[in-house]
Amino acid sequence: MRSGGIYEDEIVGKAYDWALMLRFFRYLKPYRLLVLLTLAILPLTTAAKLAQPLLIKLAIDNHIVTGQMQGVPQLAAGFLALILAESIMSFAEVWLLQYIGQRVMQDLRMELFVHVQGLSTSFYDRTPTGSLVTRLTNDVEVLGEMFAAGIITVVGDLLLLTGIVGVMLWMNLRLSLATFSVLPLLFWVAFAFRRRMRAAFRKVRSRLATLNSSLNESIGGISIIQLFNHQRSEQAEFRKLNASYRDANMPVITWDASLYAAVEALSSVAVGLMIWYGGGEIIRGALTFGALVAFIQYIEKFFSPIRDLSAKYSVMQGAMAALERLFNLLDTREQLPEPSQSETVAPSPAFSVIDFKDVWFAYKGEDHVLKNFSLRISRGEKIALVGESGGGKTTVTRLLSRLYDINSGSITIDGTDLRLMPVRELRQIIAIVLQDPYLFTGTVEDNICLGDDTIRPRVAAAAAVVGADRFIERLPKGYQEEVKERGNNFSAGERQLISFARAVAFDPQILVLDEATASVDTASERLIQEGLQRLMSSRTTLVVAHRLSTIRDADRIAVIHHGEKVEEGSHADLMERKGLYYRLYQLQFKG
Numbered sequence: 176m177r178s179g180g181i182y183e184d185e186i187v188g189k190a191y192d193w194a195l196m197l198r199f200f201r202y203l204k205p206y207r208l209l210v211l212l213t214l215a216i217l218p219l220t221t222a223a224k225l226a227q228p229l230l231i232k233l234a235i236d237n238h239i240v241t242g243q244m245q246g247v248p249q250l251a252a253g254f255l256a257l258i259l260a261e262s263i264m265s266f267a268e269v270w271l272l273q274y275i276g277q278r279v280m281q282d283l284r285m286e287l288f289v290h291v292q293g294l295s296t297s298f299y300d301r302t303p304t305g306s307l308v309t310r311l312t313n314d315v316e317v318l319g320e321m322f323a324a325g326i327i328t329v330v331g332d333l334l335l336l337t338g339i340v341g342v343m344l345w346m347n348l349r350l351s352l353a354t355f356s357v358l359p360l361l362f363w364v365a366f367a368f369r370r371r372m373r374a375a376f377r378k379v380r381s382r383l384a385t386l387n388s389s390l391n392e393s394i395g396g397i398s399i400i401q402l403f404n405h406q407r408s409e410q411a412e413f414r415k416l417n418a419s420y421r422d423a424n425m426p427v428i429t430w431d432a433s434l435y436a437a438v439e440a441l442s443s444v445a446v447g448l449m450i451w452y453g454g455g456e457i458i459r460g461a462l463t464f465g466a467l468v469a470f471i472q473y474i475e476k477f478f479s480p481i482r483d484l485s486a487k488y489s490v491m492q493g494a495m496a497a498l499e500r501l502f503n504l505l506d507t508r509e510q511l512p513e514p515s516q517s518e519t520v521a522p523s524p525a526f527s528v529i530d531f532k533d534v535w536f537a538y539k540g541e542d543h544v545l546k547n548f549s550l551r552i553s554r555g556e557k558i559a560l561v562g563e564s565g566g567g568k569t570t571v572t573r574l575l576s577r578l579y580d581i582n583s584g585s586i587t588i589d590g591t592d593l594r595l596m597p598v599r600e601l602r603q604i605i606a607i608v609l610q611d612p613y614l615f616t617g618t619v620e621d622n623i624c625l626g627d628d629t630i631r632p633r634v635a636a637a638a639a640v641v642g643a644d645r646f647i648e649r650l651p652k653g654y655q656e657e658v659k660e661r662g663n664n665f666s667a668g669e670r671q672l673i674s675f676a677r678a679v680a681f682d683p684q685i686l687v688l689d690e691a692t693a694s695v696d697t698a699s700e701r702l703i704q705e706g707l708q709r710l711m712s713s714r715t716t717l718v719v720a721h722r723l724s725t726i727r728d729a730d731r732i733a734v735i736h737h738g739e740k741v742e743e744g745s746h747a748d749l750m751e752r753k754g755l756y757y758r759l760y761q762l763q764f765k766g
């Protein structure tokens with residue numbers, strides 16, 4: 176989809192949003208000991224960093240300036256020990272953070288996966304698959320970056336900055352104040368930058384989202400694009416979006432470079448001020464040479480996290496946007512309502528009648544696709560739905576398996592409303608064979624039993640019932656033959672037969688068939704017809720028929736026109752009536 180919608184990658188501008196962060200912290204709860212450990216290491220690392228210039232000061236003031244070399248090796252050893260301690264602690268910090276990050280990401284992905292699996296079909300009608308995939312992969316990954324470069328490092332940076340200010344003030348109040356005279360300017364630069372960066376990043380992310388969704392569509396529809404020689408216009412569109420994404424990045428680069436240059440210049444000014452003022456202090460005997468060197472080192476350490484600010488800002492802003500989208504998805508409550516415990520009625524496999532009564536249904540708003548639709552199906556009957564394309568036949572089958580809930584009227588099994596039956600149990604007694612059967616990657620066997628080991632032993636028998644065994648056994652690896660993505664390495668007819676076998680293996684009481692409209696060759700067609708007949712025998716069947724030849728022996732045929740049932744009866748009755756069915760039949764057979 177190239178248009179908007181709540182699941183489009185909309186953008187939040189903030190780099191820090193407390194509500195989102197507080198909610199996110201809940202995911203850290205299972206790892207709180209590790210988080211505490213990481214937080215405990217932070218002051219130690221900071222202390223190791225802060226102590227190093229002090230040792231240098233001691234080495235210069237007490238030894239180098241005085242020529243007193245005794246004790247220098249001890250200082251050098253101490254210095255080395257500090258460096259070693261700093262690197263070990265930094266390693267532990269980074270490792271722990273990333274470890275926690277990976278665990279949190281894993282938990283979040285699982286929660287999202289379970290959540291989206293429970294969402295209703297109408298949610299999927301509105302939501303582009305690509306955007307859901309992005310949620311579960313990229314967005315979660317962005318949170319990982321936040322662990323690597325964001326939250327806790329910022330805490331560490333703040334600790335270090337405060338520590339440096341503290342130590343400098345303690346060492347020499349006046350020199351510190353002179354040096355810090357550049358700070359207001361630095362804060363002003365950082366603030367001005369933050370405001371402009373926010374707007375620039377927002378643009379980058381929204382353009383990237385557009386680029387992604389366009390890419391998603393182009394790749395998803397690649398065969399159509401190639402078949403209709405539409406590559407050029409797709410390329411033109413992509414060129415436009417690609418360029419606009421690049422353009423959006425340019426201000427970010429400019430701001431980033433400016434910030435870097437400004438911070439660099441201010442840090443040089445600070446060092447200059449320090450040498451100028453500090454030099455005077457040394458001459459007046461108010462400052463030692465070692466202290467000045469230590470000051471210079473502190474200033475370098477002070478400015479370096481500020482220089483990385485833009486990178487961190489970008490990561491944090493990305494993470495906030497990702498969190499907002501992830502929580503939005505998790506807050507989507509679009510599951511089909513399940514009955515409360517007290518009113519639940521399990522559907523009986525030994526039911527005797529399914530009743531659609533005055534059913535009205537619209538996918539959207541008041542745009543009714545079924546109007547006042549009624550149909551009674553007795554156990555063991557074979558009912559066919561026929562009619563022009565778009566009339567609402569498939570919709571009837573979707574309502575029976577409760578992919579959607581009706582607007583008014585009722586659908587009952589032995590008098591019990593479908594809405595009072597747990598969806599899971601209802602779907603256990605119904606199997607649907609879709610027009611365009613979906614095959615998953617895996618083996619043919621996996622596709623028939625859908626990975627259910629209790630059904631696996633019945634796979635070959637089920638394939639034999641519908642006559643799929645003949646072609647499967649001819650495959651080099653038989654039932655273990657690999658199915659490529661979406662079953663592209665099988666013909667349309669073979670895919671149909673596999674999906675029939677799937678339906679038989681699950682042995683449903685009610686079978687819903689959406690007959691394939693895709694034409695297959697005559698041999699496959701015959702195979703499919705035979706398969707179908709065997710699949711339907713001794714089951715209650717609702718079949719959406721496109722080829723009227725296949726349903727001549729149906730117990731009853733319901734003709735649907737613009738969402739209304741206009742005729743109902745056996746083939747012979749309807750032919751005699753010379754109504755819509757008769758005309759459709761004439762059209763198909765007399766050309």
Ligand SMILES: Nc1ncnc2c1ncn2[C@@H]1O[C@H](COP(=O)(O)OP(=O)(O)OP(=O)(O)O)[C@@H](O)[C@H]1O
Nearest residue numbers: 300538539544563564565566567568569570571719
């Ligand atoms: N998921 C959906 N969201 C919105 N409208 C839909 C959806 N599915 C179908 N429709 C609309 O509902 C109407 C009936 O569609 P349905 O698929 O039930 O027709 P059909 O009789 O089975 O058609 P066909 O013979 O072409 O399969 C159509 O106008 C269609 O555009």
